[in-house]
Amino acid sequence: EAGVAQSPRYKIIEKRQSVAFWCNPISGHATLYWYQQILGQGPKLLIQFQNNGVVDDSQLPKDRFSAERLKGVDSTLKIQPAKLEDSAVYLCASSLDGGAGNTEAFFGQGTRLTVV
Amino acid sequence: GQNIDQPTEMTATEGAIVQINCTYQTSGFNGLFWYQQHAGEAPTFLSYNVLDGLEEKGRFSSFLSRSKGYSYLLLKELQMKDSASYLCAVRRTGANNLFFGTGTRLTVIP
Numbered sequence: 001e002a003g004v005a006q007s008p009r010y011k012i013i014e015k016r017q018s019v020a021f022w023c024n025p026i027s028g029h030a031t032l033y034w035y036q037q038i039l040g041q042g043p044k045l046l047i048q049f050q051n052n053g054v055v056d057d058s059q060l061p062k063d064r065f066s067a068e069r070l071k072g073v074d075s076t077l078k079i080q081p082a083k084l085e086d087s088a089v090y091l092c093a094s095s096l097d098g099g100a101g102n103t104e105a106f107f108g109q110g111t112r113l114t115v116v
Numbered sequence: 117g118q119n120i121d122q123p124t125e126m127t128a129t130e131g132a133i134v135q136i137n138c139t140y141q142t143s144g145f146n147g148l149f150w151y152q153q154h155a156g157e158a159p160t161f162l163s164y165n166v167l168d169g170l171e172e173k174g175r176f177s178s179f180l181s182r183s184k185g186y187s188y189l190l191l192k193e194l195q196m197k198d199s200a201s202y203l204c205a206v207r208r209t210g211a212n213n214l215f216f217g218t219g220t221r222l223t224v225i226p
Contacts, residue, residue: 004158033213041219042120042203042217042218042219043203043214043216044216045213045215048211055211055213056211091158091159104149104164105161105214106161107158107159107160108158109157109158110158
């Protein structure tokens with residue numbers, strides 16, 4: 001079974017520039033999550049989709065971050081404009097049924113963003 | 117709101133047993149997860165508890181006490197490859213997403 005695919009693996013941009021990350025979840029997984037992991041910290045949820053609808057975006061800085069999941073499969077996360085504090089690993093994860101029971105979330109390898 | 121506390125770092129000897137503790141406060145609880153994360157890699161699922169008690173899976177066991185807001189991950193017969201960060205996460209009711217702690221970085225020494 002193919003895992004969660006993310007691209008790019010690494011990205012370096014200057015502050016105030018824009019950047020986009022792409023995620024392809026495991027086939028058949030209805031729920032998709034974007035997490036931000038700053039060095040030395042645990043992952044922090046940015047946004048959660050169920051199919052193509054947003055379930056939770058309470059911690060998404062909406063003045064600069066946006067995400068979409070058209071057709072309920074792939075997703076993109078965009079930052080515009082980027083700030084130095086956005087330097088982090090952006091992890092995409094997916095789960096089969098939205099987290100009921102012991103269904104775990106499967107994580108992609110992440111995109112390491114450095115803002116200079 | 118939510119809060120998770122776990123030790124920042126631990127060191128243990130190859131072949132030994134180590135227990136990583138996690139205490140949590142949450143307004144709605146729907147299960148506790150442990151993930152392993154090697155440096156530069158994605159978190160991978162280790163265990164899940166929703167009822168009180170011990171869940172055993174090979175060299176790894178996880179315990180939960182909901183009344184105390186407490187869990188631990190027990191690793192037996194430690195191997196060098198167990199050197200990693202161990203993330204405790206609480207699944208919240210409603211949206212059913214995971215709130216993670218900052219993780220415990222375990223170093224296994226010969």
